[in-house]
Amino acid sequence: MTPPLLSLDDLSVGFTRYTGVARTRTVTGVTSLSLDIAPGEILAVIGASGSGKTLLAQAILGILPANATVSGRITFDGTPLDERRLRKLRGREISYIPQSVNNLDPLMTVGKQVRIGLDPPTAREWQRALFSRYGLADDVARRYPFQLSGGMLRRVLFATSVRDTVRLVIADEPTPGLHADAVAEVLRHLRELAEGGASVLLITHDIFAATAIARRVAVMHEGALRTVEAASAFTGDGDDLEHPFARALWRALPQNQFSPGSEPWRSS
Numbered sequence: 044m045t046p047p048l049l050s051l052d053d054l055s056v057g058f059t060r061y062t063g064v065a066r067t068r069t070v071t072g073v074t075s076l077s078l079d080i081a082p083g084e085i086l087a088v089i090g091a092s093g094s095g096k097t098l099l100a101q102a103i104l105g106i107l108p109a110n111a112t113v114s115g116r117i118t119f120d121g122t123p124l125d126e127r128r129l130r131k132l133r134g135r136e137i138s139y140i141p142q143s144v145n146n147l148d149p150l151m152t153v154g155k156q157v158r159i160g161l162d163p164p165t166a167r168e169w170q171r172a173l174f175s176r177y178g179l180a181d182d183v184a185r186r187y188p189f190q191l192s193g194g195m196l197r198r199v200l201f202a203t204s205v206r207d208t209v210r211l212v213i214a215d216e217p218t219p220g221l222h223a224d225a226v227a228e229v230l231r232h233l234r235e236l237a238e239g240g241a242s243v244l245l246i247t248h249d250i251f252a253a254t255a256i257a258r259r260v261a262v263m264h265e266g267a268l269r270t271v272e273a274a275s276a277f278t279g280d281g282d283d284l285e286h287p288f289a290r291a292l293w294r295a296l297p298q299n300q301f302s303p304g305s306e307p308w309r310s311s
């Protein structure tokens with residue numbers, strides 16, 4: 044077996060909340076999560092809002108909120124991923140496609156934003172190549188984010204995030220609010236990255252987007268990884284799904300066999 048590209052071992056993220064003078068309480072965001080991603084694998088992470096998906100991404104990228112505490116081990120390409128190494132890899136070997144297009148700078152032209160981090164002598168050339176790869180016309184480079192459509196902004200986010208040196212792409216909810224064609228386009232771009240050899244961690248609410256391109260689907264609930272299922276098991280009645288939680292999640296979808304009371308995220 045090929046060794047994993049990324050390995051999470053007993054990863055926890057917590058928050059300290061001040062509940063009074065000199066009194067604190069720790070709130071858990073992610074609990075003892077262990078997970079591997081193989082080189083070139085597309086792994087989807089699904090789970091309800093607040094289940095810890097974005098925290099998981101931020102923990103890998105070393106960009107957790109300042110009030111978060113993290114424990115556990117993260118290994119990238121066989122070596123621990125510490126802060127010093129992350130600074131070198133982020134934006135080069137590890138890319139982040141953030142949850143919101145609001146992460147773009149509203150006061151900078153999108154061309155300039157795409158050129159950030161590119162080698163100055165060839166930055167313009169690379170930016171043009173990235174624009175053409177993501178179907179953006181050359182003159183779009185001179186525009187500001189507010190002058191672009193939602194679909195174009197998504198493509199700009201890809202162009203700012205993805206470098207040809209990339210080995211791990213973390214995409215946080217890249218498809219919400221997009222119509223079917225645009226979703227298909229985003230998924231195609233992610234698949235292309237994987238075909239180029241990169242591992243892709245796709246965070247999404249959308250089981251159908253997840254199973255369309257991922258080989259495995261990790262299911263999170265209240266900060267814990269409940270199960271990792273084969274994407275192909277999310278079909279029919281869900282009988283092939285290994286974990287009852289995944290089965291319940293699948294069957295609770297209105298288009299499957301929805302039955303009141305089967306909502307697994309409503310924990311008692």
Ligand SMILES: Nc1ncnc2c1ncn2[C@@H]1O[C@H](COP(=O)(O)OP(=O)(O)OP(=O)(O)O)[C@@H](O)[C@H]1O
Pocket residue numbers: 058070071072090091092093094095096097098099108110
């Ligand atoms: N800065 C913070 N301080 C305190 N708690 C936080 C902070 N950021 C996140 N949390 C908590 O951690 C939990 C997980 O948040 P996270 O953003 O990872 O959820 P998510 O699965 O990405 O949700 P969504 O699908 O809505 O994006 C939430 O309950 C949230 O309240």
Ligand code: NI
Pocket residue numbers: 096097098142215
């Ligand atoms: Ni999130």
